[in-house]
Amino acid sequence: MSDPEPCRMKHTEDPEEQRDQMEESEESEELREVEEESEELSEVEEEHVKPVEKPLSRSKTKNKFSKKRKYKKSTPCSQCGKSFTTKQSLERHMRIHTGEKPYPCNQCGKGFTTKQCLEHHMRIHTGEKPYPCNQCGNSFKQLSSLKRHMKIHTGEMPFTCHQCGNSFSQSSSLKRHMMIHTGVKPFPCDQCGKTFISGSNLKSHLAVHTKEKPHSCSVCGKSFSLRQSLQIHQKMHTGVREYMCLECEKTFDTGKDLKRHQRIHTGEKPYRCFHCDMSFSFSSSLKRHERIHTGEKPYKCSHCDKRFSVSSNLKTHERIHRREKPYKCSHCDKRFSLSSSLKTHERIHTGEKPYKCSHCDKRFSQSANLKKHERIHSRKKP
Template identity: 65%
Template sequence: MEESEESEELREVKEESEELREVEEESEELREVKEESEELREVKEESEELREVEEEHHVQPGGKPLSRSKTKQTFLKKRRAKKSFTCTQCGNSFTTKQCLERHMMIHTGEKPFSCDQCGTSFKRSANLKEHIKIHTGEKPFTCDQCGKSFKRSEHLNRHMRIHTGEKPFSCDHCGKTFLSSSDLKKHLRVHTKEKPYSCSVCGKSFSQLQALKVHQKTHTGVREYMCFECGKTFITAGSLKQHQRIHTGEKPYKCSHCDERFSESSSRKTHERIHTGEKAFKCSHCDNRFSRSQHLKRHERIHTGEKPYKCSHCDKRFSESSSLKTHERIHSGEKPHTCDQCGKSFTIKSALKLHMKIHTVEKPHHCSLRSRPDGREQGRKNRRQ
């Protein structure tokens, strides 16, 4: 049970990561874009001004041209003189009053540009303009390989690595490579076991912010995505999409080593470890290794003695959610495993399997009977005198 819950969490994160990353990391990326744009603008301005200074000193009639180093020194003096607007908070200098005023918003926290759709505020109108694309659905950057569209050129560039196979970011611990630095950063938490995002309701911690957001919906009870085939509801669109493959029979993920196909990419990845023998998850207490993080987590409870699952009817605790579920049937009286021969029900599947032997296994001391002429029954073999 615990394993399926965690794999669902991971699957939801994987399938929705791109869109969620756009929303959750928007401010950070916009800030980076802003800083890069500002740097590029300043570099461009400096290049233009340096060229003007060089032309000024090299084209004077009858004058001796200055050397490159002297030209640059002259330029830098002019440049420093022009940067006369200095921040009183951090000492950074700017060429214009507008640049200084824009910079001061970092210190004051002022965000004068607000979205009229959701109320999110921004320091720059350009950042607001980018944000509004979330509401309008505008995606002007399209992949020429598969036709998928994106809100920003950076997202398209990152997506193109899927087609090129480029994975420039490598883990120093296990050598695994990734499409983006953010993916590498998240992966490193597998090794560090860092879980910086904690649920304020139950205290459960997560390595990814998206996983926490998905988990928090279990407390609110909001399940806004419904399957029109069977009426089952889900917390995320990714979960619904995954569920619908039960009805359609779609298995889009094929093993690269054999012809086996899967409805989930995570299931394919786990399956492929059968071929590769990869066991990336090592116990920090002993030398045991595992192909799944869930198996490692469950194993480590042997060492820690942790029993996080408590019965809601008594004080008994368990190391696995499946054990808790089985135990709680003692209190509820639930017996979900029924014999199709005689209708008897059992709380656990192993008990049903044991019971089925009554119907399938021949009794060794059974004696077949037949009728005698006098109406009495006797054994097939006459007793020896």
């Protein structure tokens, strides 16, 4: 029987409660990692500390290992069935089910189920990173994080997507990636109904509702709900853009932005429409496209009842009500609300006629005029 699913959250009206549930799931994951690390360390200690014993005969050795195998995983959890090698391990595990957190942090008051989890947490306050990478010098708070990081250097990517062939260094990354193909977003926001692929994405989103912005820029004073958002913002002041595309040398603030950009060069289109065969490089493009099939128009004009499927179309439309005309003709003083209207107008000055009749040599500055003209050839009446 597998572990209880720590990621699944019941619906609640309170974003604080949602956040607590996510923190509990994260802590149970951390507890598992701590248990794995403890087992690894104890194995190492056994190897170094164990006194020299006389070599056993083959039959005695066999009996010893069979006893060890019987003893291992002999204590089962009454709640989920998972087995443990020691009573202490079971007691630690049971705190996931009971919610007991006997180890509080003296810095922020947060409680933890084990002393090791508290020690791991304390590194956030102390900044301690005791696990250095011998390849690049980066350091990590947890041994499990270092192990994951090492796969970057080894190039090991054992987890492959059977849909598109993309490979990943972690099974969790493959699971998240598979949601792109299935469209599953199991983490819903109880405030607005928006759904997310991961609990961390939902956690970030909840700050929109709570209006919390605890991270402030020391240069301009702008505040952010996420530390990552602040770090990205600060690069505007420093001018540092450390991620560069090797194809076109364009630079980016984050690795995520670079990865998205690289799909332009690779032609990768992982986001497939379930209504037709079209695929897209970006999830936002798929979302916009799917509104063609669903007829959804979520963007409503605040001045009239007109609705739009794309927010940029709404912005353009609202200029009509505000009488905004930001596009000025470079040949005369005429102004326009739309860049397309300016383009069409400027053809009067340039004499450009890009629309040619397929039946004769006549050309037109506007596609609408070409359509009218072609009716003469096809003998169609308007």
